[in-house]
Amino acid sequence: MTIKLKCLSHTPLRGLNDPGADVVREVDDVLSRMRAEVEAFDPELIVVxxxxxxxxxxxxxxxxxxxxTAAESVADYNTLPGPLSIPKELAMDMTRFILDSDIDIALSHRLQVDHGCTQTLEELTGSLTRYPVIPIIINSVAPPFGPYRRVRKLGExxxxxxxxxxKRVLVLGTGGLSHEPPVPLIADAPQEVANFLIAGRNPTPEARAQRQARTIATGKVFGTPDCPLTPLNPEWDRAFINTLVEGRLDKVDQFDIQEISKTAGRSTHEIRTWVAAFAALSAAGPYAARNDYYRPINEWIAGYGVVSAETL
Ligand SMILES: O=C(O)CCc1cccc(O)c1O
Ligand SMILES: [Fe+2]
Structure with missing residues (x-):
């Protein structure tokens, strides 16, 4: 058994609303280093x-x-279309194991996944099918959320x-860090928006284009006084990265959901995927971690970070 971990921010605005060329190159360089590490590790299984x-x-x-046990990309923004290659029996074994651990995880035999799952897979492996992968979705965008300690237990x-x-297993977390893209809230939403949030599967190409145009338009003003959304919070992000890198995972049990939404942005809760990934690694033994990259990038609506870790 060898386990490696990578946690990365994702942002569908990469390539659609880029920051300056120097920053783009910096991120490209980090990602190609990460991709080379994954290639060298040659994982027999990815858990994302x-x-x-x-x-x-x-x-x-x-x-x-x-x-x-089966999933297909909705190919939102510029992400790859098509199915993921999920080892079905292994995913079922993992499901039973999680349930036996007192965690009530839902099971899908036909899931649609978006950039939140596929962007990082593509960035790190060049494809959705290069390695066997088991996706685990953690609610991070649709409140209310269960407490962070539950996410830690799932990860463990x-x-x-x-x-x-x-097996050689690569554990991935994707999302965060601090950010608040223009995702509607169901509380106080107009009927039409509420209908979308309740049952908006398979939108028309026009509806999808409209949604993506809104995100791009927000990227152009994000972090300026013209934008009412919560700004990025680099201090919060750096403290969070340090908590994980220094192995103080138990600290997340005290995370206050409302407080995080207020001080770092509502979609910051995508860090729940990082918490689960690190909890998974920690359950396999002591680990060593490093912060590969961090930069707040307004154009991408992302406190953009990359962290790697492995069992000692
Ligand atoms: O289309 C959406 O719903 C939101 C897109 C989006 C934008 C910036 C950062 C993200 O992490 C993200 O997911
Ligand atoms: Fe996201």
Whole structure:
């Protein structure tokens, strides 16, 4: 058993509303280094903890945790289309193991996943099918959320499962850090928006284009006085990265959901995927971690970070 971890921010605005060329190159360089590390590790299994942004999961039945035995990309923004290659029996074994660990995870035999899952897979492996992958979706965008300690417990259960496999496993977390893109809230939403949030699967190409145009338009003003959304919070991000890198995972049990939304932005909760990934790694033994990159990038609406870790 060897486990490596990578946690990365994602942002569908990469390539659609870029910062200056020097920053773009910096990120490209970090990502190609990460891709080379994954290639050298040659994982036999990837477990990706990912959020969903009202593309696969809606309030007609909003789960906190979902594991999939089959999944297809909705190809939002510029992401790759098509199915992921999920090892079905192994995903079922993992599901049983998680349930036996007192965590009520939902099971999907046909999940739609969005950039929140696919962007990082593509950036790190060049494809959605290069390696066997098991996606686990953690609700990070559709309040209310369960407490952070539950996410840690989910991660630990997954970690105990993969520690028992005789495989090289890459654990991924994707999303965050501080950010607040223009994702609607169901509370006080007009009827039409509420209908979308409750059952907006398979939107028309026009509806999808409109949504993406709104995100790009926000990227152009994000972080300026013209934008009412919560600004990025680099101090918060750096403290969070340090908490993980220094192995103080128990600190997340005290995370206050409302407080994080207020001080770092509502979508900051995508860091729940990082918490689960680190909890999985920690369940397999002591780990060493490093912060590969951090920069607040307004054009991408992202406190953009990359962190790597592995069992000692
Ligand atoms: O289309 C959406 O729902 C939101 C898109 C989006 C934008 C910036 C950063 C993100 O992490 C993100 O997911
Ligand atoms: Fe996101």
């Amino acid at each position: 903890f990912a959020p969903d942004h009202y593309n696969g999961l809606f309030y007609d039945l909003m789960p906190q945790f979902v594991i999939a 259960a997954v970690g105990r499962f993969i520690a028992g496999l005789d």
